[in-house]
Amino acid sequence: MNPILVFVEGILSFFSPCILPLLPVYMGYLSGNAKSTDEQGRIVYRRTRVLLSTIWFILGVSCTFFLMAFAVHSAHNVFEAYHAEISLFGVLVVLVMGLVQLDVIRIPFLMQDRSMMHKLDLRKMNGLKAFLMGFLFSFSWTPCIGPYLTSIVVMAASSADALKGILLIVWYAAGFLIPFLALGLFTAELLRFFKEKQKLFQWAIKLGGIILIIMGVWMGVQGFSELKQGKTLGSSSLSYEERELQSEQDFILYDQHGAIHQLSDYKGKTVVVTFVASWCHYCTMEMSSLNLTWQEDPEVVHLMIMQPGGNDLSKEELILWIEEMGYEFPILFDEDGSVFHKYGVNGLPTNYFVFASGDVHGYVPGYLTSEQMKDVIHQTKAGPQ
Secondary structure (H helix, E strand, O other): OOHHHHHHHHHHHHOOOOOHHHHHHHHHHHHOOOEEEOOOOOEEEOHHHHHHHHHHHHHHHHHHHHHHHHHHHHHHHHOHHHHHHHHHHHHHHHHHHHHHHOOOOOOHHHHOOEOOHHHOOOOOOOHHHHHHHHHHHHHOEOOOOHHHHHHHHHHHHOOOOHHHHHHHHHHHHHHHHHHHHHHHHOHHHHHHHHHHOHHHHOOHHHHHHHHHHHHHHHHHHHHHHHHHOOOOOOOOOOOOEOOOOOHHHOOEEEEOOOOEEEHHHHOOOEEEEEEOOOOOHHHHHHHHHHHHHOOOOOOEEEEEEEOOOOOOOOHHHHHHHHHHHOOOOOEEEOOOOHHHHHOOOOOOOEEEEEOOOOOEEEEEEOOOOHHHHHHHHHHHHOOOO
16 A cells, blocks of 8 residues: 555545644643733744643554554454455445545444543643543544544555554554644644635545545455455465476575575475565564474475565675574575576565476465465475376
8 A cells, every 4th residue: 555645644634624623722722821812913822832732642642553553463463364355345444434535425423523532621731631632532533534544444454564554554643643743833823824724625535535445446456466366365275376497497595504505406305485585574474484394394395585685684684683583494595686586576475386396386475374385385295286
């Protein structure tokens, strides 16, 4: 998912018709006794005091977004096996929320304002109250920003990569909170500007709905593509693309201990060749799983290939990283990237499975669970059908 679109969603949430009219009220609470009137009769705010209260308010909202990110990460680990199904369910939710924002459909319970701000005594503002105000504000549901929040959380939870899902929430939070920070710096000026341009900002909710529809369509294309490729992680049998091992696909590489490995030398054994990187979250998940099982079957050879430099660590740094991670299996270094290029690797991790005859059984782009790995290895050991 494009993070820029998510960032824009955050900004549009701030400028929605549900938030703008309440900004003077929020800033009135946050300013405490820092509000006064100048010689022209205009309301002005003591900048330092308002900014400090606004920062505490932002920290309170950020705490909620952090909890959302933690929940998304936990849910991702629990429902990882059903990623494609959850992703397609997420498509439905995002599209419905987009239609709600465009006022094409109406869902009564989404139209209700659920605010918990009244639970605080905000007459005397301090840092703690500003923090709690932000925390409770972010849990409040309004017809304008509720669908945005729901959609972002669903998109994050259905993301194939947990880290990317968390980053979606971070991008949304940044788009939503940066305007608040600007408001803390230039309170009086911005409040006057928002009041003058209020009609213009009424289009924000419609634009947000259009963006949600675009996101939903994009998610749908990705989800159906994944199912078409047979990458449904809940399935015990994976589809793969068969490739014959060409002579030019043979390779000679050195591992982290300086030992040499040539693919053709392992003829007679089932071989799993996996392309990984240290920065890749799913690569480290696959490597950690393998670290527990790679010695269970001596008939199967596991070869991990990394490319030092470029987007990864240097060779020396990778060796230290491998030691710190406690990986014991051979990790080969493709220093010039030629093997990555030969095998047409365009995503990580990518697993190739080689028959004992030396021919490639097939390959699977993307992360494999331990059970899926064992299933494809079993098929490979059975030999060509």
